[in-house]
Amino acid sequence: MRFKRTPTFAFTDTPRKRAALRRKQQRERDALPLFAAQVAEEQPS
Template sequence: MMFDRYPRYEGFRDTPRKRSAVLRKQRSERESLPLFADQIAALQPSVDEVMAKRSSLADTVEMERRKFVAKWWRVARASFYGLPSDQKAKVITRWRRWWGPRNSSCLLYLCAQAKAEQL
């Protein structure tokens, strides 16, 4: 079965632009309340802490996204293999002619379309 590969995750990149953006954000937070600038500065994490948190969050989000995609592929395959052979043949024919993205939601759409035509 043809499908579009899920792009490889390159990992979080710690760049000078991101670091300067964190510093700008912290500066604007302090300047927004000048009377409390010292207290705000004491509560703000260091740039290294912010980058470490973003890196771990990016890894977690990527892992959850991959689980989500895999779950829906399992649902789509179960739906496809649960079809009778004549409907399955229609789905295969349409899937081969399909010009859109080849992901689980498109396969589910074709399976639902085949079921609806049968009714």
């Protein structure tokens, strides 16, 4: 039985996705307060 491949969608940059990324990065920095500066420099801008 053959299956149709699902189409891939191009990435669209939206304000909601940017806000979600900022929240995620802030949570990562808050999880390790002693290493917040090191975590921040490793995160992509």
